[in-house]
Amino acid sequence: MMRRVVVTGMGAITPLGLNVDEFFENVKAGNHGFGPITRFDASEYKAKVAAEVKGFVGKNYMDFKAAKRMELFSQYAVAATKEALEQAGLDMEKEDPYRVGCSIGSGIGGLETMEREYAKLTQKGPSRVNPLMVPLMISNMAAGNVSIAYGLKGKSINVVTACATGTHSIGEAYRSIQVGDADVMVAGGTESCICPLGVAGFAALTALSSSEDPDRCSIPFDKDRSGFVMGEGAGVVVLESLEHAQGRGAKILAEVVGYGATSDAYHITSPAEDGMGAATAMKWAVQESGAAMEDIMYINAHGTSTHHNDLFETRAIKEAFGEHAKEMKINSTKSMIGHLLGAAGAVEFITCVKEIQEGYVHVTRGLEHPDEELDLDYVQGQGVEMDLTYALSNSLGFGGHNASILVKKWAE
Numbered sequence: 001m002m003r004r005v006v007v008t009g010m011g012a013i014t015p016l017g018l019n020v021d022e023f024f025e026n027v028k029a030g031n032h033g034f035g036p037i038t039r040f041d042a043s044e045y046k047a048k049v050a051a052e053v054k055g056f057v058g059k060n061y062m063d064f065k066a067a068k069r070m071e072l073f074s075q076y077a078v079a080a081t082k083e084a085l086e087q088a089g090l091d092m093e094k095e096d097p098y099r100v101g102c103s104i105g106s107g108i109g110g111l112e113t114m115e116r117e118y119a120k121l122t123q124k125g126p127s128r129v130n131p132l133m134v135p136l137m138i139s140n141m142a143a144g145n146v147s148i149a150y151g152l153k154g155k156s157i158n159v160v161t162a163c164a165t166g167t168h169s170i171g172e173a174y175r176s177i178q179v180g181d182a183d184v185m186v187a188g189g190t191e192s193c194i195c196p197l198g199v200a201g202f203a204a205l206t207a208l209s210s211s212e213d214p215d216r217c218s219i220p221f222d223k224d225r226s227g228f229v230m231g232e233g234a235g236v237v238v239l240e241s242l243e244h245a246q247g248r249g250a251k252i253l254a255e256v257v258g259y260g261a262t263s264d265a266y267h268i269t270s271p272a273e274d275g276m277g278a279a280t281a282m283k284w285a286v287q288e289s290g291a292a293m294e295d296i297m298y299i300n301a302h303g304t305s306t307h308h309n310d311l312f313e314t315r316a317i318k319e320a321f322g323e324h325a326k327e328m329k330i331n332s333t334k335s336m337i338g339h340l341l342g343a344a345g346a347v348e349f350i351t352c353v354k355e356i357q358e359g360y361v362h363v364t365r366g367l368e369h370p371d372e373e374l375d376l377d378y379v380q381g382q383g384v385e386m387d388l389t390y391a392l393s394n395s396l397g398f399g400g401h402n403a404s405i406l407v408k409k410w411a412e
Contacts (some may be wrong), residue, residue: 106342263402
């Protein structure tokens, strides 16, 4: 018998706020977090706009010495976890620490560390490379540092599936609790690579928007879309078995009821043109829940604002849901915070929970000129108040990684 799994805490560090409430208030208001890149001189780069986290100070969330031994992606994860654990009211002194695990992934890890230390290597020689270079850089250190900071001694994993990392991390945590590997999992994704190598690399792929207009740079499903905008941040949730959450009197925010994961086995960066991989992941997530496809009225799309993704994801939604697709609301949180890469799916999962709680589906900001083949309801113009029982969140990663996770309004 698979155990039921519920959400009891959420934390976020985003370009629109340093906690979940501030973030979601800005999302509801239709605000965006885009602006000129300030981390380095981007004047010679094809992409000059990003969604940077503003006002984050690591020592406000953790010991100053500990913060110095972490790259930003790890600091964001530790900070978001602090908020999530506080909301969940999880007292680790009352828990068996070996039953509390961690599944926090990062798509890229410490790219800034690599840049910095490579410059030292070439300019000053190998003896000047930081002894902490490797633990600063490797992507599993978000999960490692969170586990160390909060005493989580259970299963600790780092999923790396590019842009699908956050959704896979939460999905695998959900599975771990279902089958009894853990009672509690701290799960999510984190990323910080708005740096010269990161921006140059994605721009060279022609994946990034070259627009310098913050209001029109990330416009998912719009005819004029030209690429995604780099974002950064972290999203972390506390998942528990229903029995464990009720046993300690926790307030339950939502229930996770389905998870589907597939591979396109098609191309290193492009989704499959027929959308079959993503469609299958969506179908599996819904089937696991026991709901009918027609019960799903809302999808938080991957919606990156690239030509290929938005077209092929639309095809995937039609393939999965048939005629019912035209009845559904579909939006993209990336229209406001850009693409958080490994953190995207986690922050979008949190968005789904908040939308269910508040009965509100946010606008796809910047969508003005619908593309001819993109003929679904992408929540253009303004958000919509609606009573949601389910929210389905999609993430599609480079390499053909597809993940869909289904959240349900909490009802005993």
